[in-house]
Amino acid sequence: MTETTGAAVIGIGNEFRRDDGVGLAVAAEVRERAVARPLPPGTTVHASDGDPGRLIRLWEHADLAVLVDACFPPSPRPGRIHRWCRLLDFLPHAVAGTHSSTHGWGVARTVRLAHTLGRCPRHLLVYGVEGAERALGTGLTPAVAAAVGPLVERIEGDLARYALAGANGPAAWVSRADHRRASSVPGLPAGHAGRTPVVRPDDLAP
Incomplete structure (x- = not known):
């Protein structure tokens, strides 16, 4: 794997598909x-x-x-x-799924391709926001728009915790709360309580 540095926050979407632009x-x-x-420092x-x-x-x-x-x-x-x-x-084989997205291949297929090419990030954190509308049009629906601020604050906390973890090891930034939440997130396979949650990007695609 190529030497890595810093963090990248990437918002994926289509601003002309209503909530798909979240x-x-x-x-x-x-x-x-x-x-x-x-x-x-180093965050993009x-x-x-x-x-x-x-x-x-x-x-x-x-x-x-x-x-x-967005997820629907x-x-x-x-x-x-x-x-x-x-x-x-x-967890090199955890990503599966063949769903596509309104704005491209979809996260699942892209992560799978990147893994095949050896071009994945070292650590991957995915947030999916449930949307109500993905027809042609601009602007988020009220409930989805209201989720933006709290999610931004959560991501800022993730970045700060990750930066503070420093040399404490690759898993040091994953909090105990993250482990507990793994068993309750819809779409996760059974048996993940007490373990690092597995990314299920297929759940982010329609």
């Missing part, structure tokens, strides 16, 4: 807030349309990549946030 909105607010409250913030090649280039040299995307489950609760955390070195 990842872009989160990235924009992270960048805006960083003017007054700087992010840890990006917006992505989900194109596999461009997305891989954004994360391939990151020690930590934080992805934000069969019975959505708009604005609900899901969190998956994976240490790629320890």
Whole structure:
């Protein structure tokens, strides 16, 4: 694996598909807030349309990549946030799924491709925000828009904790709370309580 450095926050989405643009909105607010409250050194913030090649280039040299995307489950609760955390070195075959997205291949297929090419970030954290509307149009629905601020604060906390972990090892930044939440996140396989949550990017695709 290529030597990695810093963290990359990547909002994925399509601003012309209503709630499918929530990842872009989160990235924009992270960048805006960083003017007054700087992010840890080496942190970069990006917006992505989900194109596999461009997305891989954004994360391939990151020690930590934080992805934000919309998800549209069969019975959505708009604005609900899901969190998956994976240490790629320890779970190399965890990513599966063939779903596509309104803005490209979808996170699952892109992560699988990057793993095949040896171009994954060392650590991967994925947030999925349940959306209500993905028809043509601009602007987030109220419930999804209300989730942006709290999620930005959560990501800032992730970055700060990761920076403080420093040389304490690759898993040091994953809190005990993250381990407990793993067993309750919809879409995770049974038996993950007490272990690092496995990223299920397929759950972020429609």
